[in-house]
Amino acid sequence: MTVAVVLFTADLRVHDHPPLRAALRTAETVVPLFVRDGTIAAAGFTAPNREAFLADCLTDLHESLRERGGRLVVRSGDVTRTVCAVAAEAGADEVHLAADHSGYARHREDRLRAALTAERRTLHVHEAVGTALPPGSVTPQGSDHYAVFTPYFRRWSRERLREPLAAPRRVPVPAHIRSEGPPFPAPTAGLSPALPPGGEREARRRLTAWLRDGLGAYEDRHDDLAGDATSRLSPYLHFGAVSAAEVVHRARARGGPGAEAFVRQLCWRDFHRQVLAARPSAAHHEYRPHGDRWRTERSAADDVEAWRQGRTGYPIVDAALRQLAHEGWMHNRGRLLAASLLTKTLYVDWRVGARHFLHLLVDGDLANNQLNWQWVAGTGTDTRPNRVLNPVLQGRRYDPEGDYVRRWVPELAEVPGAAVHEPWKPRTAALVRGGYPQPIVDLSDGLARFRRARGRED
Incomplete structure (x- = not known):
């Protein structure tokens, strides 16, 4: 009986799954395999919110495969060694996976191909995930x-x-291949309270x-x-x-x-x-350097902590950061505003903010997170690298009645309408509750500092 291994990575589904459909065309049985990669954890890219969402996705994938006569096999360890071990246990001649184009994924693919070739097995790489x-x-x-x-x-x-592929009707899996679950472990500490369900x-x-x-x-x-x-x-x-x-x-x-x-x-x-x-280096190094001498997490410790806690004194930014902490998600406009305040107004290194986002975001994706941060910081692909977003004007434009701010910043619940975006004004200050802070920096001062740093006085 011919057997193939299908290595799932960032493609935890049965619909529109080219590797799974290709394996089922050439083999009588398949081993749907997910490897908990210790290398990723060691590099600091795992986070409680994403681990909890991952556990939901694995459980759902397992159930979808069971409905089709199969199951998901989960193992932990080095991907190359684990895949080779499972292929040997199953007697599989082929391994199928979807391409990924990060530097780490390409290195993983190269290692896996070399190891499988040495064992006279074939690696088939399909449409990118x-x-x-x-x-x-x-x-x-x-x-x-x-x-x-x-x-x-x-x-x-x-x-x-x-064209998207339909889900397969049957996924026969060899019975003797062991799995570490279900249930698939998920963290119970450090989670945002209102995470969405995965799967x-x-x-x-x-x-x-x-x-x-x-x-x-x-x-x-x-x-x-x-x-x-x-x-x-x-x-x-x-x-x-x-x-x-x-x-x-x-x-x-x-x-x-x-x-x-x-x-x-x-x-x-x-x-x-x-x-x-x-440009894989853009994950950690500036895509288009401007000679910035960013304030570091240490040199700007108080400002960074106020920003993380959503206590900058700029309500629209604070609302976005509090939403992130509570849901593990933030609206894209909020991401832009939070990033602009940190990098342009406070002139703090974009990598500080990117790390905080990756720690909490359920959708924390290296390419989108890092390159969006660089876009805002003016070191990425933005054609106007010196643009600065004014949180007061942006708040009035994108939260004109102040409802978003009041939802996430209860200290301002009694401040009416658009006045919530300037709670320090004399006419609204008496309505502020709970010790909501004054702005940690004057916007004009922050703008002047940024322009001096970039060599622009206009």
Whole structure:
């Protein structure tokens, strides 16, 4: 009986799964395998919120496979050694996985291919995980990647995406291959109180509801902080509980301005992936240095801690950071505002903020997180690297009635309307409760410091 191993990584689903479908075409039985990679934990990329979400995804994937006559095999350890051991136990001649383009993933793939080849087994690498269009599939003339989003989006939009695959009806798995679960362990400490549930079923339920009820108004409402009018699919896309290609196809099938605006946002994920694939160092080093001498976490300790705790004195930023702590998620507009205050107004190294986000975000993705932080800090792909977002003006624009702020900053619950964005004003100060702080920096002072640092006095 022929056997193949399917290595699941960031593609924890049965719908639109090219490696699984390919393995089922060539083998009579398959071993769906997930390896808890100790290297990732040792590097500090695991976090309680994502570990809890991962446990949900693994449980859901196991149940989906059981409905199809199979099960999920989970092991812990070095990926290469573990995959080779499982392939030997199963008598598998082939291993299938989806491509990933981070520096670590490419190194993992190279090691795995060499080890399997030495054992006379074959590694088959399929469509990339996490993107609608694989990194490197479109490039500008004279470069290996697009450094500006708009021309990338134009080219990306003209490409034909592959058609999503249906889930297999049966997944026969050898009975003798042992697994470490279920249940799959999840942390109980250090979790945000209001984490979303993980798993493909939840992802598909949310996607269907969003396409029906939210997509049509997305163009007009996607920056409405109080309205919470985004899809919230980012954690499910990060773990591959739903396919990016399928999401794009289903949104385009609905059509209209809302779908166009939503697909454009999905394209940003692919854009950042192709930048990081071409420049892996951008995960930790500045993509476009400007000679910044950033304040460090140590030199700006009080400001950094106030920022983390959501006590900067700028309500829209504090609301966003408190939402992050409570839900493990933050609206994209909130991410931009929190990052701008830290990097441009407080002039703190963007890596300090990026680490905090990665510690809490359920959708904490290296490419999107790091490159979005660099975009805001002016060291990334932003064509206006010296732009500074004013949290007061942004608050008035994207939370005009102050409802989002009052939801997350109860000290300001009695401050009416847009006045909540300037609680230090004499006419509202008497309504502030609970010791809400004064701004930790004057916006004009922060702007002047940033312009001096960048050599700009305009």
